[in-house]
Amino acid sequence: MSLSRREFLSRSLTAAAVAAMPQAVMGAAEPPHVRDAGGGLVDVQVADVARPKSAGDVQQSLQRWKGQVCIGGARYSMGGQIAAPGSLHLDMRGLNKVIAFDPALRVIRVQAGMRWRDVQDAIDPHDLSVRIM
Numbered sequence: 055m056s057l058s059r060r061e062f063l064s065r066s067l068t069a070a071a072v073a074a075m076p077q078a079v080m081g082a083a084e085p086p087h088v089r090d091a092g093g094g095l096v097d098v099q100v101a102d103v104a105r106p107k108s109a110g111d112v113q114q115s116l117q118r119w120k121g122q123v124c125i126g127g128a129r130y131s132m133g134g135q136i137a138a139p140g141s142l143h144l145d146m147r148g149l150n151k152v153i154a155f156d157p158a159l160r161v162i163r164v165q166a167g168m169r170w171r172d173v174q175d176a177i178d179p180h181d182l183s184v185r186i187m
């Protein structure tokens with residue numbers, strides 16, 4: 055099959071553009087967006103969103119991704135700190151498990167995406183509550 059010079063250049067540029075896209079975006083109908091908790095003030099198009107469930111998941115995401123990384127917790131900050139355009143977004147909300155809890159010592163160790171509300175649920179059966187949040 056012979057291609058005209060125009061067709062050849064057009065197809066080459068398309069192939070180059072696809073090759074330059076982050077793997078996570080290829081094949082996606084629309085690049086993922088990251089929004090703040092209210093869904094309004096922050097709306098940033100990122101390259102991919104990772105939803106780690108363990109520290110190992112975080113490690114794997116960071117090893118695979120060579121670009122910028124941004125992190126979101128409950129997303130209540132209002133200055134756009136949770137998202138950077140074209141970055142890998144780590145959605146920490148799935149990292150909300152108790153790692154260790156000693157009711158007698160009143161010490162709890164939790165994953166990095168834990169919210170005070172989740173902590174309260176974990177300690178309430180032991181007649182404990184969070185004094186200062």
Ligand SMILES: Cc1cc2nc3c(=O)[nH]c(=O)nc-3n(C[C@H](O)[C@H](O)[C@H](O)COP(=O)(O)OP(=O)(O)OC[C@H]3O[C@@H](n4cnc5c(N)ncnc54)[C@H](O)[C@@H]3O)c2cc1C
Binds near residue numbers: 127132146
């Ligand atoms: C109306 C309003 C009232 C507020 N009142 C208070 C108040 O009374 N007291 C108070 O202290 N704050 C208050 N804040 C501020 C807000 O609670 C803080 O910005 C807090 O950081 C929000 O936590 P978040 O989990 O939503 O963080 P996010 O908004 O998700 O993230 C905040 C920053 O922390 C980083 N981050 C989030 N999770 C992690 C993680 N697991 N590991 C590493 N980095 C992480 C993010 O990248 C970002 O830079 C208020 C905010 C609003 C909008």
